[in-house]
Amino acid sequence: MSVLVCGGAGYIGSHNVRALLDRGEGVVVLDNLWTGHRESLPGSVPFYEGDVRDAALLDRILSEHPVESVIHFCACSLVGESVEQPLRYFNNNVYGMQVLLEAMERHGLDKIVFSSSAAVYGEPRRVPILEDDETAPTNPYGETKRTMERMMHWVGLRHGIRYVSLRYFNVAGAREDGSIGEDHRNETHLVPIILQVPLSRRTHVTVYGDDYPTPDGTCIRDYVHISDLADAHLRALDHLRAGGEGGIFNLGSGAGYSVREMIEAARAATGHAIPVEVGPRRAGDPARLVADSTRAREVLGWVPRVTRMEDIVATAWNWHRTHPNGYGG
Ligand code: NAD
Numbered sequence: 001m002s003v004l005v006c007g008g009a010g011y012i013g014s015h016n017v018r019a020l021l022d023r024g025e026g027v028v029v030l031d032n033l034w035t036g037h038r039e040s041l042p043g044s045v046p047f048y049e050g051d052v053r054d055a056a057l058l059d060r061i062l063s064e065h066p067v068e069s070v071i072h073f074c075a076c077s078l079v080g081e082s083v084e085q086p087l088r089y090f091n092n093n094v095y096g097m098q099v100l101l102e103a104m105e106r107h108g109l110d111k112i113v114f115s116s117s118a119a120v121y122g123e124p125r126r127v128p129i130l131e132d133d134e135t136a137p138t139n140p141y142g143e144t145k146r147t148m149e150r151m152m153h154w155v156g157l158r159h160g161i162r163y164v165s166l167r168y169f170n171v172a173g174a175r176e177d178g179s180i181g182e183d184h185r186n187e188t189h190l191v192p193i194i195l196q197v198p199l200s201r202r203t204h205v206t207v208y209g210d211d212y213p214t215p216d217g218t219c220i221r222d223y224v225h226i227s228d229l230a231d232a233h234l235r236a237l238d239h240l241r242a243g244g245e246g247g248i249f250n251l252g253s254g255a256g257y258s259v260r261e262m263i264e265a266a267r268a269a270t271g272h273a274i275p276v277e278v279g280p281r282r283a284g285d286p287a288r289l290v291a292d293s294t295r296a297r298e299v300l301g302w303v304p305r306v307t308r309m310e311d312i313v314a315t316a317w318n319w320h321r322t323h324p325n326g327y328g329g
């Protein structure tokens, strides 16, 4: 039997594919390579270059492979872009989910694990954030993720599809052996941006605001290592396979680190000075986002293992320094 991994050539998807293969699972990947990389996947993995919104292609894949469950990573996921192009986000993310669920229904598939995001919460009323806290997205990206969750909920009630929606906080790091990692052409994430300094790609890091109501004035986030994230997906699959009730789970390590603390961790991991300039705030950035992941710990038995920021950044650095051009050679 196989797991269909939609968006499996992306940053998080490719790490999950490896984790599935490591424990002997069959895997089929569908990805349109908008932001993913064929090179991030072993050549032996069945790979379909195409779009999750292509119902005929899904029918073909599901008739050619004995798929029993789906992990869905496909999305447009840049917050700023989503504000500029909301309909592109609704089309790719929400309509993509609709086409996928319709195919699952046609082929009698009843298990899906989904990449949601802390962006569904918007500006939180309290931290740490619990799954049942209010969701009030402040941008179209977060709104699409919330809508996709609601779609799975209602379709699940009607058609018996069970879902686990994993609300990731800030994902960082790379596979420990340095073979795969993060390679986004339009990079916005803090950790890879910091590491562009020791790679001589930029002279300094711009800190987006140091006047937030936090101890050092910079934004606090909850960083979770990519391997721990992959482990949570395996556990979510096992949970659904064992007949467990689906639901929503926060995934964070439960501790918050400021932008300045992350830069300090990168200095320690790389041995590079990493100069900093303070710039204006980035629109829409909440001061503090930290997950309460108790539900994932209790229900899925998930315990994040790589929780020292220096260790998380070290794995990212191991990837970037050995692949300064990412998958481009
Ligand atoms: P990514 O862009 O590297 O991966 C997404 C993959 O989906 C890419 O390979 C892309 O080519 C593919 N894709 C997009 N639209 C598609 C379509 N219509 N058909 C087929 N393939 C398509 O992003 P990522 O950082 O790996 O994120 C994966 C998922 O996790 C996304 O859904 C994202 O919203 C979510 N997420 C990421 C983070 C993070 O910190 N990186 C945090 C929260 C949630």
Ligand code: UDP
Binding pocket: 170, 188, 189, 190, 191, 193, 205, 206, 207, 208, 209, 219, 220, 221, 259, 282, 285
């Ligand atoms: N950030 C920053 N400089 C950068 C990139 C990010 O100060 O060049 C900050 C950003 O304002 C946020 C934190 O780093 O407070 C994490 O940003 P990222 O884009 O990685 O993740 P987000 O929390 O927005 O999903």
